[in-house]
Amino acid sequence: MMHKQESTKPDMQIRLAVISNAGGSGKTTLSVHLAYEMAHRKFNVALMDLDPQGSLTLFCGLNPPEPENTLAAVLKDNFAGNWPLTNCWDEYTNKVAICQGGMVLTQTADELVLHKRGAYLLGDCLTDHPLSHDLIIFDCPATLGPLPLMALAASTHIVIPVQLEPKSIQGAAHLIEWYYFHCKHLRLNPTPEILGFVPNQYDSRRAAHRQILESLPQQLEAMNIRAFPAIRDSAEFVNASGQGLPLHIYRPTHSAKSDFKEIAEHLASLMRKENQKKSKKST
């Protein structure tokens, strides 16, 4: 039987899963900076940390949460709808909230395997207890296990950050196979769209980076997948994350913050389009 994933999400809500199956590909960096960029464009954003490492907690300058204040509590059968959301960078914005992750999610991952709704649980939670945010970002762990699968099933779009190195590119290619297999296997309808690839930690002084950055778009174009501009390598990203801030707040004049502009604009135009459809319907 088909599991039609009926959704009661707000018409314009985008749920973006940030997935890669290699560590250090810049998932959390991308999640955090996209969240800030979109908040800057007046959208409400919820960040969800599906990673047991809990990197988002660090990048948002928060303290490690109690297990009952993490996403693990949301995924329990007795969840009543009180999402444990904490505001991020609240001196600077009131538009970004985070549902934190942590080690307790390793246990959640084990339980998911046996749960009857396993891969659909997060989508179920968002259907039963909808969030009003314009954008929800799922920051996934670096393996293609049950947690990213659950994010895939709950998402409307996925974005794939890669390092410009053979191992990371090859991992991303495997991720595409994983995506097609599971979209079919889980009968995701509508199928989440691949927003595109985002090359990360680009060091223009390295020939291998330049070569891969040059040949990647051609490969992706053959599959009709978009390659966003590369995000440059900078020690300031590391420093900013250590302070729990996006680069935009940590070094407001740093030129690397413009690297997120195109993908943020693209997301914003998607959400505006959805909005227009909605207002047309209601007139």
Add this chain to the structure above:
Amino acid sequence: MPARKAPDITNYFSAAKQSQQLSEAEAEIQRLKAEIEQLRNAGSTELETQLAALRSQLESTSGVLSISLDQIQPNAEQPRQTFLDESIESMSRSLDKDGQLEPIILIQRENLVLFDGERRWRSAKNLGWQALQAVIIPEPAALHRKALLTSLHREDLNPLDKAEAIVRELSDNTGLSPGDIPRDAFYSSTAIEYSETNECCG
């Protein structure tokens, strides 16, 4: 030290590209099957009337028999070659709920071959039934089997199935192999008809 060459990422994506093509092909198959089903339903009224007349004629001459499913052979010349899983499932539900409403029609050859009722036959097998009610066409030659197959069924065929039925008919009558029959003439005319059909339905 070996010379350093640029990393070639082309090979990395070959399996990913295959996954994508497979997924797109599967979606296309589903879409086409649904379209065929829709076309068939659109043109099936006249066929149903003719089948009903044939059925009642056979009922009055030889009566309705209970035929074991094992004795029934599918018809290799069945012009409908596409059966949606959903379509078999809905027939199974109907059989299970209401029982068999109309007898199926079989042709008496060496075996009993299905003339009308393949969907019910497939569904009955899925349900684990032993037998179906049937009427039998005793003399295939006298009834101009081929003429019946093409004229009766032609109305509710999608153009591709129809083209194949015509190729088969020509090949039977001329002794040419299907591959030798020039296809341009009627494939292009069915293509025109196909696009017209789509325009009128779309």
